[in-house]
Amino acid sequence: MTEQLDDKQESRFLLNNEADIRALLNKLQKKRSHMTGHFDNSYHIFSTCLLEVGKDTVILDDVSDEAISQRILACSRLHFSSVYAGVPVSFVSSQIEHCLFEGAAAFSIPIPSAIRWPQRRELFRVPTPIGKPVLCEIALNNGEITRNPLSDISVGGIGMLTKVSSPSLKEGALFGGCHIDLPGFGELTSDIRICSSADITLRNGNHARRYGCQFIDLPQQEQSLLQRYVTKLELAMRAPQART
Template identity: 30%
Template sequence: MTSPAEIAQHLTNIAKHGHMVTIFSNKGKNFILTKILDVDFKNGVFTVDWGAEEESNNQVLGSERNVFVCSPDGVKTQFVTGALSKVIVDGQPAFAADLPEQVIKLQRREFFRIQTPLGTPVFCHVEDYGQRAIDLALFDISVGGMSLWLPDVSTLGFDIGQQYHKCTLDLKPIGVLQIGIEVRHRLASRLRNDTEAMRIGCSYLNLTPKMETMIQRYVGFLERERRAMFG
């Protein structure tokens, strides 16, 4: 979209619903998670909440080009601004920028997906799996869903369309996520040791803004860890 009025309205809706926004700065080398605070269509500017880490905030302020990415209602939105400035909103620091000239909306539900570390595996505890609970290793995760490994290709259940409503993931150090899942696809794979494995792709049930924020924070944490490891 290129209409200034449409752009302002779209950003206002993102702010109104409290969707998390990722700002990539310094040619993608740095990023912060934040929220849009306010949109001033008359003056052609909008404000964004200050990040949690001061060093990251300073890196954003020093960046001449910044890419904003978010996924309101599962529809990826992306736009670019020039340099951000520091302002004070309700007594607290915030970022300010000119409204973008263009906003790109991808109608397909696309999300940044990241694999979980093999050294410190994360497990999804499915409480309502038949007569007993089961723990499935997490392969990757995004705001749009996650993939899980079945412990054995012959494991019963987890058919496409099947739902489980009592699932728990300990997303250290962010927090514990309690959510429902629906199996969307199954993929047979062959591991390095030549054994067969089954990976299931799941979407979330009743994802709340608080849950979405937790997942985005965890994805951001994993990305920072990955960047620190590989430089």
């Protein structure tokens, strides 16, 4: 039996109904969706894809490195993440076995008893690190290049901060080819649209203007990169809670 996700505060994001879980897994399978597996307390990751949804099991592609494969099989808890319709999907498993799928080596895990899927992009915003700001570079319509820190990030968009309100950053404004440097993961390039703006007070007491921005037509490869980064931030946030 796959473990139940244990964050009660996020129960509204969980799919617990077997029919809903199977429906989502089948959608991921039809797209041969890329998945990221986390093991060894999330210190290591591996790439796989969902090959088949069976009666009681999910079949995943094996990894090419035999040593890594054996380490994965020895784990008592694995965390899997993917993206569907631009929204992050994740679940955990306490069992994994080797099997054959169409004559090739594969992994088999039980059908998860719960899947975390917010279903709305704006519901899944993760605060960015304070000590190492994530910056978004935007070419404004007047030719000026600005690099603004982010307050939060998700697969669907970002919260961008400026010290003062900018007349160029109007709601509905579209900016092409914006660059976001994701520390340890690489650079993300995407068009963004300004959806909202508001004056806020930061955690350090300073005042700023926050712009809620939406990614426009983010490619699947960029979605996967962003999801891996968001998952890392989320796991880092949960780590102190797990030790208490």
